[in-house]
Amino acid sequence: MTTTITAKWRTGLLYAGVVAVVAYCLAPFYWMLVSSLRRTSDIFDTSLFPAPVSFENYRAVFDPAQGFTRALLNSLVVAGITTALALLLATFTAYAMARLEFRYKRLILTLIIATSMFPVVSIVVPLLKLFTDIGWINTYQAMIVPSMSFALPLAVWNLTTFFRQMPDELEHAAMVDGCTRGQAFRKVIIPLAAPGIVTTAIITFIAAWNEFLIALSMTNKPGMQTAPVAISKFTGATTYETPFGSQMAAGVLVTIPLVVMVLLFQRRIVAGLTAGAAK
Amino acid sequence: MAKTEIPPEAVIDDDRTRPRSTPVKRARRARRQSGATAGSGRMAALLVSPTLLVLSIVVLYPTLMALNESLYGPKGLDPKTGFISPTEPFVGLKNYADIFGAAADRFWNAFWNTTFFAVVTVGLETVIGVAMALIMHKAFRGRALVRAGILVPWAVPTAISGLLWRWIFNSDGIANALIGHQVLWTTEGFHAKVAVIVAEVWKTAPFIGLLVLAGLQVIPKEVYEAARIDGSGALRQFWHITLPLVKPALLVAMLFRCMDALRMFDLPYILIGAQKNSVETLSMLAQNEASNVRFGPASAYAVLLFLYVFLVALAFVRLLGADLVGDGDGRPKNGRRWRMPLARRTEVTA
Numbered sequence: 222m223t224t225t226i227t228a229k230w231r232t233g234l235l236y237a238g239v240v241a242v243v244a245y246c247l248a249p250f251y252w253m254l255v256s257s258l259r260r261t262s263d264i265f266d267t268s269l270f271p272a273p274v275s276f277e278n279y280r281a282v283f284d285p286a287q288g289f290t291r292a293l294l295n296s297l298v299v300a301g302i303t304t305a306l307a308l309l310l311a312t313f314t315a316y317a318m319a320r321l322e323f324r325y326k327r328l329i330l331t332l333i334i335a336t337s338m339f340p341v342v343s344i345v346v347p348l349l350k351l352f353t354d355i356g357w358i359n360t361y362q363a364m365i366v367p368s369m370s371f372a373l374p375l376a377v378w379n380l381t382t383f384f385r386q387m388p389d390e391l392e393h394a395a396m397v398d399g400c401t402r403g404q405a406f407r408k409v410i411i412p413l414a415a416p417g418i419v420t421t422a423i424i425t426f427i428a429a430w431n432e433f434l435i436a437l438s439m440t441n442k443p444g445m446q447t448a449p450v451a452i453s454k455f456t457g458a459t460t461y462e463t464p465f466g467s468q469m470a471a472g473v474l475v476t477i478p479l480v481v482m483v484l485l486f487q488r489r490i491v492a493g494l495t496a497g498a499a500k
Numbered sequence: 501m502a503k504t505e506i507p508p509e510a511v512i513d514d515d516r517t518r519p520r521s522t523p524v525k526r527a528r529r530a531r532r533q534s535g536a537t538a539g540s541g542r543m544a545a546l547l548v549s550p551t552l553l554v555l556s557i558v559v560l561y562p563t564l565m566a567l568n569e570s571l572y573g574p575k576g577l578d579p580k581t582g583f584i585s586p587t588e589p590f591v592g593l594k595n596y597a598d599i600f601g602a603a604a605d606r607f608w609n610a611f612w613n614t615t616f617f618a619v620v621t622v623g624l625e626t627v628i629g630v631a632m633a634l635i636m637h638k639a640f641r642g643r644a645l646v647r648a649g650i651l652v653p654w655a656v657p658t659a660i661s662g663l664l665w666r667w668i669f670n671s672d673g674i675a676n677a678l679i680g681h682q683v684l685w686t687t688e689g690f691h692a693k694v695a696v697i698v699a700e701v702w703k704t705a706p707f708i709g710l711l712v713l714a715g716l717q718v719i720p721k722e723v724y725e726a727a728r729i730d731g732s733g734a735l736r737q738f739w740h741i742t743l744p745l746v747k748p749a750l751l752v753a754m755l756f757r758c759m760d761a762l763r764m765f766d767l768p769y770i771l772i773g774a775q776k777n778s779v780e781t782l783s784m785l786a787q788n789e790a791s792n793v794r795f796g797p798a799s800a801y802a803v804l805l806f807l808y809v810f811l812v813a814l815a816f817v818r819l820l821g822a823d824l825v826g827d828g829d830g831r832p833k834n835g836r837r838w839r840m841p842l843a844r845r846t847e848v849t850a
């Protein structure tokens with residue numbers, strides 16, 4: 222009798238814990254959503270639901286004067302090209318890391334991972350000077366090249382763990398059947414690794430999309446800024462006002478694609494993020 | 501029967517923290533190693549070199565450039581012509597001397613801010629993250645929902661979360677409404693530090709939770725059953741079984757978080773603002789100098805931050821034994837790691 226009561230208490234406590242965790246994670250995001258749907262006149266309202274619901278802030282975001290559409294496009298170009306390049310190079314490297322035996326393999330992998338952890342600012346400062354000298358400021362390449370410093374190691378690490386999980390026998394069979402190693406890689410490994418490659422692409426894209434320091438330092442023309450930088454520089458109707466409403470609306474717009482990706486590929490992303498750590 | 505032959509791969513592969521690999525796996529690994537030829541070495545070089553080349557260009561070269569640049573001063577007026585001279589004068593270690601001399605206050609302030617943020621946020625994140633992981637590990641229903649939920653803070657761009665928390669901590673914002681009295685969070689002072697810490701912990705504690713959860717899920721159930729039979733309570737089980745077994749995962753998570761916290765930039769920059777004493781980090785200091793075209797001092801700050809991060813990473817790997825690569829077929833990192841399992845294995849076989 223007592224045991225069932227404690228068991229019930231335990232389950233109750235557990236679900237309370239679950240609710241607390243989810244609330245902790247989602248409440249600030251919810252607040253961004255709610256605030257973005259308020260009218261400017263009741264932006265300081267602290268009620269849990271916006272009443273009346275207004276899309277005024279969203280209209281303000283897409284006001285041509287803010288140049289937000291262009292900023293979104295810039296973000297898409299920079300994050301997209303960064304991801305594509307990182308993925309292309311990382312696929313080859315990760316294959317070698319997972320499948321081939323060669324000297325200094327562990328050292329190379331450690332170095333590649335270590336580069337992703339070094340402070341971005343220590344490469345931004347010298348590159349800023351270099352790019353100023355060669356006239357690259359306000360160009361896409363000035364944002365893409367430094368972004369490779371964190372995107373490429375991330376992709377290599379992720380893909381290496383994915384390739385390692387695939388059985389060797391597959392390509393051995395293909396090679397017995399007369400494929401060269403290259404053909405076995407192209408025709409057998411790549412299609413089978415597609416889920417891992419997609420996951421890596423998503424994680425790399427999110428990292429590149431979230432980048433702020435490089436984009437801030439390498440641009441000074443509003444038309445070339447990425448979305449996070451543009452939003453942080455939104456101006457209100459008057460000089461001393463911070464336009465929280467439109468900042469929240471723009472924030473929601475920048476975050477929603479990522480949240481949708483996270484919800485759709487939740488299982489895969491978790492697998493990708495934790496692959497290295499769980500070993 | 502004593503001292504049977506131990507295949508070298510098997511010994512190296514063995515690790516205290518990981519269940520022993522199966523004979524099949526071991527055999528496969530041995531086959532792969534024996535199949536390594538000069539050809540595979542050449543192929544590896546071909547496949548790996550593009551990545552190494554790109555990383556050399558975007559990481560190694562800028563780092564060396566920063567080292568070099570930190571020895572030069574700003575372009576001054578040429579005393580002969582009266583024009584701004586086209587080249588930067590070589591000043592040796594003057595930039596560094598200034599950092600520890602004339603600009604020492606600003607540097608040490610940024611240094612302590614950076615350290616304070618790293619220690620406090622990583623500490624809080626670890627505690628909250630482990631608690632989250634334990635809850636998620638126990639809950640069976642709605643686990644997918646919870647996992648999706650905790651990924652949301654991770655997916656929100658840091659810059660956006662800076663704005664979001666700036667809004668929450670606004671003088672008329674929800675934070676003040678909830679605590680019931682007015683705090684000007686985003687102005688200078690200790691409360692600005694608190695605001696940054698709260699926002700940072702919100703964004704990253706779930707990430708630690710996720711990594712620890714992954715670590716928890718590979719612990720075999722039998723271990724807990726044995727402990728229960730031996731009569732150890734929940735707390736003892738957590739302290740003596742769970743914690744040691746998730747240690748590798750937790751250490752890697754903490755290492756990554758620590759490196760990330762030491763280069764913190766977006767959050768304080770957006771939440772509080774540039775050049776605010778109470779939250780200025782080393783990254784912000786270096787960026788601020790660079791954006792004011794003082795590349796020499798900026799590079800010197802960047803080099804110092806680089807060294808600091810490097811030393812912390814080294815300490816993590818050396819003192820705590822965080823295993824970054826965590827692969828199955830790698831060579832042992834140092835002598836200690838490979839000798840200990842060897843000794844243990846020989847005892848077992850003997």
